[in-house]
Amino acid sequence: MQLPAPVSVKWIADFVQGNILGDAAQQATGINEIHQVKNGDISFVDHEKYYKAALQSAATVILINQAFDPPPGKTLILVEDPFRAYNQLVRHFHPFSFPEKLHADDVQIGEGTRIAPQVFIGEHVQIGKNCLIYPHVTIYDHCIIGDNVIIHAGTVIGADAFYYKKRTTPEWKYEKMISCGRVVIEDDVEIGAHCTIDKGVSGDTVIGKGTKIDNLVHIGHDTRIGRACLIAAQVGIAGTVIIEDHVTLWGQVGISKDLTIGREAVVLAQSGVPSSLKGGQTYFGYPAEEARYKRREIAWVKRIPEIWEKVKHL
Amino acid sequence: MQLPAPVSVKWIADFVQGNILGDAAQQATGINEIHQVKNGDISFVDHEKYYKAALQSAATVILINQAFDPPPGKTLILVEDPFRAYNQLVRHFHPFSFPEKLHADDVQIGEGTRIAPQVFIGEHVQIGKNCLIYPHVTIYDHCIIGDNVIIHAGTVIGADAFYYKKRTTPEWKYEKMISCGRVVIEDDVEIGAHCTIDKGVSGDTVIGKGTKIDNLVHIGHDTRIGRACLIAAQVGIAGTVIIEDHVTLWGQVGISKDLTIGREAVVLAQSGVPSSLKGGQTYFGYPAEEARYKRREIAWVKRIPEIWEKVKHL
Amino acid sequence: MQLPAPVSVKWIADFVQGNILGDAAQQATGINEIHQVKNGDISFVDHEKYYKAALQSAATVILINQAFDPPPGKTLILVEDPFRAYNQLVRHFHPFSFPEKLHADDVQIGEGTRIAPQVFIGEHVQIGKNCLIYPHVTIYDHCIIGDNVIIHAGTVIGADAFYYKKRTTPEWKYEKMISCGRVVIEDDVEIGAHCTIDKGVSGDTVIGKGTKIDNLVHIGHDTRIGRACLIAAQVGIAGTVIIEDHVTLWGQVGISKDLTIGREAVVLAQSGVPSSLKGGQTYFGYPAEEARYKRREIAWVKRIPEIWEKVKHL
Structure with a gap:
């Protein structure tokens, strides 16, 4: 998801109540989970198995639950629960809309x-x-x-x-x-x-x-x-x-x-x-x-009884 | 399904036109097919394969198409077609309702x-x-x-x-x-x-x-x-x-x-x-x-040609 | 699909801009693709793999993209694209109707x-x-x-x-x-x-x-x-x-x-x-x-390791 306008790391960290590691002047232009992440994006990681991949990804701002030296060009935001912080940002920029009206707006x-x-x-x-x-x-x-x-x-x-x-x-x-x-x-x-x-x-x-x-x-x-x-x-x-x-x-x-x-x-x-x-x-x-x-494998399986006949007395 | 109030075996037998074997004063409190049956329930059985299971089940009243001595605490109702008798009771206590109205009652x-x-x-x-x-x-x-x-x-x-x-x-x-x-x-x-x-x-x-x-x-x-x-x-x-x-x-x-x-x-x-x-x-x-x-089995199947090479000249 | 009334080969050939090979007085009474074809039907064929089957089918009129001697009782209509000509005929006799109205006609x-x-x-x-x-x-x-x-x-x-x-x-x-x-x-x-x-x-x-x-x-x-x-x-x-x-x-x-x-x-x-x-x-x-x-095959597959034990030293 693209953000409507660039957002500063400072604003993001305040919004999710996190601590900035690295360049607080950095700007984010999108939000994406790790499979879709592009340069300029905010993403998140919360498991040691994926820390490395996240730190090496294209993301510009990473919500994370363990402190690292930020890689060049990236800013980390340390939060207790990166998943919830990420969801909180998504909901802020993509407000929930339930299909309550039969004739929706702006179609x-x-x-x-x-x-x-x-x-x-x-x-x-x-x-x-x-x-x-x-x-x-x-x-x-x-x-x-x-x-x-x-x-x-x-x-x-x-x-x-x-x-x-x-x-x-x-x-x-x-x-x-x-x-x-x-x-x-x-x-x-x-x-x-x-x-x-x-x-x-x-x-x-x-x-x-x-x-x-x-x-x-x-x-x-x-x-x-x-x-x-x-x-x-x-x-x-x-x-x-x-x-x-x-x-x-x-x-x-x-x-x-x-x-x-x-x-x-x-x-x-x-x-x-x-x-x-x-x-x-x-x-x-x-x-x-x-x-x-x-197809060959299926044919081989049918020959097991024939193989057995050859070896059963061994 | 629970019945709205206990129903006597006498009433049930009259309703399905069956003959009571056992205690006619017995009361039923629910209707359930054999997988769900609880004490107090009416259930049914119509195949010799399942007679024993039904007679040993928790059911209190059993619609059945063959005469048996009723087990202690159970009453049998002998009917020609227990399946139909059961369906007839279900329909009586759970009247058919078709969703004809857009705004249903009691929602x-x-x-x-x-x-x-x-x-x-x-x-x-x-x-x-x-x-x-x-x-x-x-x-x-x-x-x-x-x-x-x-x-x-x-x-x-x-x-x-x-x-x-x-x-x-x-x-x-x-x-x-x-x-x-x-x-x-x-x-x-x-x-x-x-x-x-x-x-x-x-x-x-x-x-x-x-x-x-x-x-x-x-x-x-x-x-x-x-x-x-x-x-x-x-x-x-x-x-x-x-x-x-x-x-x-x-x-x-x-x-x-x-x-x-x-x-x-x-x-x-x-x-x-x-x-x-x-x-x-x-x-x-x-x-x-x-x-x-x-996974091992899949690996073994792939080795059949190798086994064949070993035994083909036997 | 049955046609509302018999249609002459002459009319069909004019409609799809094709050339008649065989009896121009022939009449078609239905349209069907090759799996469903009956005597009296218009069908089509456009691939050499299926020419023979089409010419031997029950079809009376065949839209085709290669010239053949028409088999007895059949008329061929030579067109550049038999698939499109067939679709064109279907659409003419079965006009497209989209469910735009909540209350459809003639229900x-x-x-x-x-x-x-x-x-x-x-x-x-x-x-x-x-x-x-x-x-x-x-x-x-x-x-x-x-x-x-x-x-x-x-x-x-x-x-x-x-x-x-x-x-x-x-x-x-x-x-x-x-x-x-x-x-x-x-x-x-x-x-x-x-x-x-x-x-x-x-x-x-x-x-x-x-x-x-x-x-x-x-x-x-x-x-x-x-x-x-x-x-x-x-x-x-x-x-x-x-x-x-x-x-x-x-x-x-x-x-x-x-x-x-x-x-x-x-x-x-x-x-x-x-x-x-x-x-x-x-x-x-x-x-x-x-x-x-x-079931036997599944059992045999499970015996491959046993067979291996017998032959592994061969």
Whole structure:
């Protein structure tokens, strides 16, 4: 999320009641969690496992719960609970808006776009030209939809990220990360019925130009789907995934978080993908592997009884 | 389901046109199918495979299609079709109510709760304080929602159980079991978009305090999810499952009916769980096993060609 | 799709600006894509891989991009882009209708049928007697629903087929095939919450009498489900599948396109079915095989370490 105007480290530290380590004159221009962080951003880190990555990231201002020498060009703000401080800043700059009104403010709808009855459109949504939005679609606030986009009945665009901080003291609980990102749907996309495309935690979830999505597909926060991809029914894609252009995912495929599926890759039905896949190949199985190897493996498994016959008397 | 007041066996037998075996002065205080049955309840059994279990259950009044000596403290009511007699009683004490009116009767909504436009709330629903209910959510009759609950767009709470009696004469057909249970959602739960949480057949489907559920998750009738569980997108949980506290189910996991997942168990993405799992371990695969064994198994399968090289000349 | 009246090949060729090869006096009575084609139909073919099948099909008029001698009784119409010419004809005879009005024209609703608030019903829909249609259901235009049908909240009946023509020049894109088919739901069907049942591309998607479907199930275009089938939650069935009578599909099963599942087959949870299955057997796994073989295979895999012990010193 970009800030409306640069904000000084001094102001931020006062707001979250933290102590500045480093240059108090530094200015922040955005807020982003660590996966999306850019130069100028405020980010946070609260676990020793990630201190190094955070200190080496592009972030300019880091909310942190342990003192370090600030790296060149970065300012640290020492706070007791960086997660809460981060959420507090997000809420300040992205005030909570609940869809209480049927006709939201500041919605832009392009020429030739047709909106069916019983569609809900949140605040600050932009929809391009010649789109078809079928009944019972929900579009949460701040989402951006291009031209010639078709969205079938019931699809939900822009619900909150499934992203929580686990606390185990004083009791086991999950604390919600506040989502301030958007969904951006480019031109010529078609989305089937009852899909769910979550907004970014702090950046954008993007569906690239010309991509076609079947029914009941889930796409997680901050995931970026390339151009002209084909995503069949009931596929699930976790958060912060990159799907490059012209990828085909067949029905019920599952893609784990934080990975990349290369250009023109094809993943066959029901496959599970726990790690990145190179482009240009066909994959299947769990864990998904190149189809030609996986098919051989299936054939080998069927030969175990034959092997047993050879060795049982040894 | 509790009855509004105790009902005599005499009245019940007259109502379902059955014959009393045992104490006609006995009183029933509830109606429950065999998985949920408590002392005081009316239940039913119609297959020899289950006679023994039913006669040994906690039920006080048993609708049955074969004569037995009633066990101590139980009364049997002999009827031709116990399933239909049971459904007939359920319908009498839980009259069918169809959501024909936009503003249902006897709905209680707590202070600070915000309900978006295009939400449907059925009769006798209770919603606690400071909840957020997003557009196109449907809450069927009699469901109970606690405080600080967030329900994202399109989610359906309390549809009927997927529970039918199969008949094969005179023709193959499935006869609907009438659901009279509820969904109970405890405090601090968040539920994503387009989830479906079915009501109990006769008891409650429960989502425990602080549990967080992602999009497109299905939870079957009479299933009980513990506290502070994490359930990722597209997970499917069948009926009458017990998920203990602090369980994590990753994306697209499937859990079969009538089993228990122990406290703090973690089930990795796409796993299929056909039998109960002990707590405190990580599982994956189909059928789901402890991850460390399953990973070894995957490695062994890849070594079959090597084994073949050793034995092919034998 | 049947045409409102027979149309001459001469008119069709003029409309799509093509050249007639064969009998110009021939008449067409329907339009269907190659999977659904009947005598009297216009169909199309645009790839050498399918020329032979198209020329041997039941079609009477074939839009084609290469000249052949027309087989007896068939007329070819030579056009540059048969896919576009076909879509152009479909759109002419099945004009696009977007659900812009809450109360659509020419809707027939039978006696005793109850429609909840916030249901959307498209043009020319027919609903039989004594049905229950719960909130937020969407029924697209031209769908036919029988008597005693129950449709739970949010289900979408009749969205467009997921069917595109891939073009790779001048750029990679997917061009939408226009769906002109319907969904036909026979008597006594119950459909859970948030299912998606797509309309046929040119024929009917059919749910047979007495079939019961759980929540979040996807059924693709032109698929035909038999009578008294049981389909559990989150099952996905691709397009042009035939499911015969009394089939049971347990949770999260996936069925690939263009295949047949035989009468009384049972497919266990999470199985993936890439090819047709004979009736009367129980199947599981991916690829789904008879359960008794698959169980033995799982047992054999667990014996690989034992085999290794026997051969490791060879």
